[in-house]
Amino acid sequence: MKRADMLARIAERTEPWDIVVVGGGAVGAGIAVDASSRGLAVLLVEREDFGKGTSSRSTKLVHGGVRYLEQGNISLVMEALKERGLLLRNAPHIVHDLPFVVPNYSWWEAPFYGIGMKVYDLLAGKYNFGKSRVLSLSETLERLPTIQREGLRGGVLYHDGQFDDTRLLIHLLATAADHGATLVNYTEAVDFVRDEAGFVAGVVLAEREAHTRYTVRAKVVVNATGIFTDDTRRLAEPGAAAMVSPSQGIHLVLDRSFLKGDNAIMVPRTSDGRVLFAIPWNDRTLVGTTDTCIDLPSYEPLPFEEEIEFVLETAREYLSRPPARADVLSIYVGIRPLVSAPGGGEAKTSALSRGHTIHVDNSGLLSIVGGKWTTYRRMAEDCVDHAIMLGALAETPCVTAELRIHGYQPDRDRRPLGVYGSDAAGIRAIAAERAEYAARLHPDLPYIVAEIVWGVRHEMSRTLDDALARRTRALLLNARASIAIAPRVADLMAAELGRDAAWALQQIATFTALAQQYTLDPVAASTAAASAAPASTAAVAE
Numbered sequence: 001m002k003r004a005d006m007l008a009r010i011a012e013r014t015e016p017w018d019i020v021v022v023g024g025g026a027v028g029a030g031i032a033v034d035a036s037s038r039g040l041a042v043l044l045v046e047r048e049d050f051g052k053g054t055s056s057r058s059t060k061l062v063h064g065g066v067r068y069l070e071q072g073n074i075s076l077v078m079e080a081l082k083e084r085g086l087l088l089r090n091a092p093h094i095v096h097d098l099p100f101v102v103p104n105y106s107w108w109e110a111p112f113y114g115i116g117m118k119v120y121d122l123l124a125g126k127y128n129f130g131k132s133r134v135l136s137l138s139e140t141l142e143r144l145p146t147i148q149r150e151g152l153r154g155g156v157l158y159h160d161g162q163f164d165d166t167r168l169l170i171h172l173l174a175t176a177a178d179h180g181a182t183l184v185n186y187t188e189a190v191d192f193v194r195d196e197a198g199f200v201a202g203v204v205l206a207e208r209e210a211h212t213r214y215t216v217r218a219k220v221v222v223n224a225t226g227i228f229t230d231d232t233r234r235l236a237e238p239g240a241a242a243m244v245s246p247s248q249g250i251h252l253v254l255d256r257s258f259l260k261g262d263n264a265i266m267v268p269r270t271s272d273g274r275v276l277f278a279i280p281w282n283d284r285t286l287v288g289t290t291d292t293c294i295d296l297p298s299y300e301p302l303p304f305e306e307e308i309e310f311v312l313e314t315a316r317e318y319l320s321r322p323p324a325r326a327d328v329l330s331i332y333v334g335i336r337p338l339v340s341a342p343g344g345g346e347a348k349t350s351a352l353s354r355g356h357t358i359h360v361d362n363s364g365l366l367s368i369v370g371g372k373w374t375t376y377r378r379m380a381e382d383c384v385d386h387a388i389m390l391g392a393l394a395e396t397p398c399v400t401a402e403l404r405i406h407g408y409q410p411d412r413d414r415r416p417l418g419v420y421g422s423d424a425a426g427i428r429a430i431a432a433e434r435a436e437y438a439a440r441l442h443p444d445l446p447y448i449v450a451e452i453v454w455g456v457r458h459e460m461s462r463t464l465d466d467a468l469a470r471r472t473r474a475l476l477l478n479a480r481a482s483i484a485i486a487p488r489v490a491d492l493m494a495a496e497l498g499r500d501a502a503w504a505l506q507q508i509a510t511f512t513a514l515a516q517q518y519t520l521d522p523v524a525a526s527t528a529a530a531s532a533a534p535a536s537t538a539a540v541a542e
């Protein structure tokens with residue numbers, strides 16, 4: 001994926017595109033894969049970096065959603081369980097099975113959750129990841145050596161999927177590129193082109209590096225802008241009523257020693273009736289999340305003080321070594337693009353459906369919103385089926401249920417670079433170019449220099465934030481270590497991108513200010529405390 005080539009294709013094309021997708025998150029990337037693999041001419045544009053919105057900030061679970069089972073939403077759970085199975089089959093280099101244990105401290109929990117998880121197994125049918133079962137006290141302790149032992153009676157084991165969200169995103173984009181799609185980041189849809197009848201027939205694009213404007217024509221324009229869906233719709237129809245209810249969720253990243261072993265903890269009902277996960281991820285412990293109704297979408301939302309306290313407090317109840325603020329290696333915050341309740345006015349976003357909605361405005365703009373990472377493929381299929389009808393495009397069946405995702409390798413490789421799948425060979429080749437490329441970036445981070453170079457050369461990594469937050473996950477794994485390596489990474493990127501020292505300095509300053517927000521150090525904390533109180537907060541299993 002070379003950015004200059006992509007921009008050249010946009011400039012050179014005289015025919016209308018079959019589909020222009022606005023938004024480069026999970027949903028937009030899924031649509032680009034679906035449409036290009038059906039043989040359609042696709043352009044995808046992303047205003048910031050791919051995944052800068054919600055899709056880099058998930059709990060990293062590919063799952064049916066045990067919580068929705070309790071809410072009685074069987075069809076949503078079954079759909080997600082099937083998608084979970086398809087993802088494991090098509091991207092086994094990124095998605096893998098993760099055993100979860102629900103720790104039991106009351107007599108009724110083993111039978112209650114034991115039966116619930118059996119239903120979960122049943123609904124997964126042939127896509128089952130592994131059988132659930134009730135665990136004895138000693139089996140629970142063996143799986144969760146750092147669980148709070150006082151009052152523990154046993155546990156219930158079940159299985160779900162885990163992934164690296166931005167690695168899957170980049171590999172989805174690469175899959176679309178492999179099928180001929182044109183994809184570009186840092187290019188914003190700023191206006192729509194109309195035909196004689198007044199229907200949307202193209203997009204005006206503003207490319208942000210060279211400040212070039214492009215006007216592209218399209219048979220169908222798809223709005224896949226997540227939490228920004230309503231802003232995009234209002235470019236075409238200024239008075240469009242809101243479809244999205246934004247809901248914020250935070251995660252705290254702790255050292256791996258807080259959760260030893262290969263099992264995750266799922267707390268289905270915390271002291272005040274909420275839900276929480278502690279998950280092993282990239283040799284760290286990920287704890288979260290919350291579900292806080294907020295007013296306005298933004299790219300780098302701040303955590304609310306009460307969200308931090310809630311997650312820490314609950315983690316302390318379940319982990320034998322209680323985490324303190326000083327133990328937080330990184331805190332990241334995302335906003336869910338939930339579909340508003342009919343008639344609006346829903347205060348508790350945790351009660352809103354995680355299903356998706358497809359909507360066609362009077363302008364002919366096709367919007368898709370809601371759902372979750374796990375169901376991106378199903379959402380994309382649904383959306384492209386609608387686009388084919390709306391734009392009278394060639395009727396071709398969806399092939400993504402069977403389509404291997406870029407980097408595919410039949411088995412999970414747990415070694416360093418394993419998550420890149422077949423691309424790991426390319427990174428090793430870069431590491432062999434110079435001794436310094438094979439070196440680790442920081443003793444507290446698992447990345448080597450060659451990964452940064454690979455990202456710039458092949459994955460359109462343009463800024464320090466792209467390289468450290470989304471091509472690698474350094475910012476999420478250890479915010480302070482990321483700040484420490486920023487000067488070195490900026491120099492490397494400047495050399496690869498042909499940028500000067502002033503660019504590198506500006507990148508370091510911008511990234512350092514951003515990364516500070518991912519720490520719980522006093523500067524960031526005081527800013528967070530100063531931000532307005534949330535409308536309502538609840539914790540959820542995503």
Ligand SMILES: Cc1cc2nc3c(=O)[nH]c(=O)nc-3n(C[C@H](O)[C@H](O)[C@H](O)COP(=O)(O)OP(=O)(O)OC[C@H]3O[C@@H](n4cnc5c(N)ncnc54)[C@H](O)[C@@H]3O)c2cc1C
Nearest residue numbers: 023025026027047053054055059061189226249373374542
């Ligand atoms: C805290 C949290 C935890 C979650 N955990 C999970 C989980 O474990 N498993 C799961 O399945 N799901 C999870 N989800 C849900 C999942 O992350 C989201 O449903 C999904 O990422 C949404 O993807 P999207 O493509 O709709 O939005 P986004 O990823 O936000 O993508 C939209 C993109 O549109 C771009 N854009 C906006 N306006 C324009 C414009 N004018 N021109 C060009 N581009 C534009 C934005 O920059 C953005 O990148 C979680 C969500 C949150 C918030």
